[in-house]
Amino acid sequence: MQRVTIQVGGMSCDGCVASLSRVLGRLPGVQVERVAVGVAEVRYDESAVSESTLRDAVVRAGFEATAIEAR
Numbered sequence: 001m002q003r004v005t006i007q008v009g010g011m012s013c014d015g016c017v018a019s020l021s022r023v024l025g026r027l028p029g030v031q032v033e034r035v036a037v038g039v040a041e042v043r044y045d046e047s048a049v050s051e052s053t054l055r056d057a058v059v060r061a062g063f064e065a066t067a068i069e070a071r
Contacts, residue, residue, distance in 0.1 A: 001031070003071045006040040006054060009064035013037070016063070023061040027053065041071070 008020065021035040029048025033041040044054065051068050058065040 001043045002046050003033075003041070003043050004051065004054070005069050005071050006042070006058060006065050007067040007069075008038055008040055008058055009066045011037045011063055020058065020061050020063060023057050024054070027057055030054070 011017065011020065017035050017037060020040060021032055024030055024035070024040060024042055025032045027044070027049050029045030031043045033043060035041075040058070042054065055065040055068065
């Protein structure tokens, strides 16, 4: 499992946090560790999902993935 921190633009409230948590949590092989305004920390199975899939999920949720950093 790979751990990453995703810097997220466009979030401003608890509703944004809940929405992004839900979208990321539905991806196969993804475990959401923490989502707060501006950041999401997840673990993911590299054989099931890629960083570009994570980035696309953030965009589909209506936000901008400004950076993805391994931790």
